[in-house]
Amino acid sequence: MKMDDLSDLAPQMAAGASPEVFHQLGMITRQLHDTLTQLGVMPKLQIAADGLPDARSRLNYIASKTSDAANKVLNSVDSAKVDHAHISSETRRIAEAIVKDPVKAVASGAVMNFVGDVEAATARIDQHLTDIMLAQDFHDLTGQVVAKVVSLATELEDSLVKLLVQAAPPEQAQKVEAAVLNGPVVNPEGRTDVVKDQAEVDDLLASLGF
Amino acid sequence: MSTPSDLKFLIVDDFSTMRRIVRGLLKEMGCNNAEEAEDGAVALNMLKSAKYDFVVSDINMPNMNGFELLGAIKKDESLKHLPVLMVTAEARKEDIVRAAQEGAAGYIVKPFTKATLEEKVQKIMQKLAATA
Numbered sequence: 001m002k003m004d005d006l007s008d009l010a011p012q013m014a015a016g017a018s019p020e021v022f023h024q025l026g027m028i029t030r031q032l033h034d035t036l037t038q039l040g041v042m043p044k045l046q047i048a049a050d051g052l053p054d055a056r057s058r059l060n061y062i063a064s065k066t067s068d069a070a071n072k073v074l075n076s077v078d079s080a081k082v083d084h085a086h087i088s089s090e091t092r093r094i095a096e097a098i099v100k101d102p103v104k105a106v107a108s109g110a111v112m113n114f115v116g117d118v119e120a121a122t123a124r125i126d127q128h129l130t131d132i133m134l135a136q137d138f139h140d141l142t143g144q145v146v147a148k149v150v151s152l153a154t155e156l157e158d159s160l161v162k163l164l165v166q167a168a169p170p171e172q173a174q175k176v177e178a179a180v181l182n183g184p185v186v187n188p189e190g191r192t193d194v195v196k197d198q199a200e201v202d203d204l205l206a207s208l209g210f
Numbered sequence: 211m212s213t214p215s216d217l218k219f220l221i222v223d224d225f226s227t228m229r230r231i232v233r234g235l236l237k238e239m240g241c242n243n244a245e246e247a248e249d250g251a252v253a254l255n256m257l258k259s260a261k262y263d264f265v266v267s268d269i270n271m272p273n274m275n276g277f278e279l280l281g282a283i284k285k286d287e288s289l290k291h292l293p294v295l296m297v298t299a300e301a302r303k304e305d306i307v308r309a310a311q312e313g314a315a316g317y318i319v320k321p322f323t324k325a326t327l328e329e330k331v332q333k334i335m336q337k338l339a340a341t342a
Contacts, residue, residue: 130235134235134321134324136231137231137321138321140227140228140299141299141320143225195301195303195319196301198318201306204303208311210316
């Protein structure tokens with residue numbers, strides 16, 4: 001069935017139902033089809049009955065993860081900048097002291113204090129850089145979720161086409177294959193088949209003798 | 211007992227970002243000897259053509275996933291001694307149990323902290339030392 005045929009078919013199938021409904025369904029289907037075609041996504045299987053709530057949950061998860069990552073990076077950069085500014089100002093101060101009276105600068109302990117300050121500040125900056133690196137894990141997690149939402153959208157397109165062609169309520173939608181639901185658990189609340197954190201992983205492995 | 215700096219790691223993940231993160235964390239643990247593979251098939255070829263001491267693998271990957279890689283490693287006489295630490299977003303209990311049953315040395319769910327990775331790597335190395 002080609003998309004161009006759908007507009008012609010819709011009125012014929014609408015007997016007993018509002019033509020406007022089919023017209024709007026056709027428009028939605030075409031819009032979705034065009035968008036997916038532009039994205040290079042090919043139509044695939046049927047949509048799951050619970051697909052749309054799941055997609056909302058997944059998109060919320062992406063928004064949450066990217067927001068967390070952005071905040072974490074910005075906070076770490078702010079903190080690193082404070083330490084960096086401290087090193088800069090202390091370097092200028094100690095340089096002036098050494099130029100003015102090198103013996104006094106060393107004897108008073110100012111130079112050693114400066115060295116200690118730099119060491120502590122660089123350790124903190126290193127930790128901030130590690131935090132920034134770790135914050136990038138959102139890419140992996142959200143990437144998997146995006147792939148699943150794209151898959152879901154493709155299935156939605158297929159379902160809408162079928163609905164329009166058959167002019168009848170869609171058959172009982174197939175459950176999404178288990179593999180499709182793999183990946184990050186975006187909402188573990190109320191589920192007993194998944195773990196919520198690493199501590200639960202460790203507990204489960206311990207119960208298995210690990 | 212070996213330290214991470216003595217070991218050669220193979221990091222297997224289809225997301226380059228995660229490979230870089232794991233590599234960076236291993237570096238902070240003192241390990242500068244780590245290589246990367248983007249899926250299980252590439253990893254298996256690398257494992258058969260060079261010597262590695264430790265595998266850190268994702269599960270959900272194209273071509274050959276982490277379970278398939280784990281199975282291939284444990285079936286291969288020359289590779290089965292390798293510890294395989296699963297680092298994955300798969301949080302389903304059945305996946306964790308399956309990984310344990312199929313011979314994974316550890317299991318970490320993403321997102322994870324540096325401390326978690328360090329703890330698991332150390333724990334696996336201690337076990338290896340104890341059984342050596």
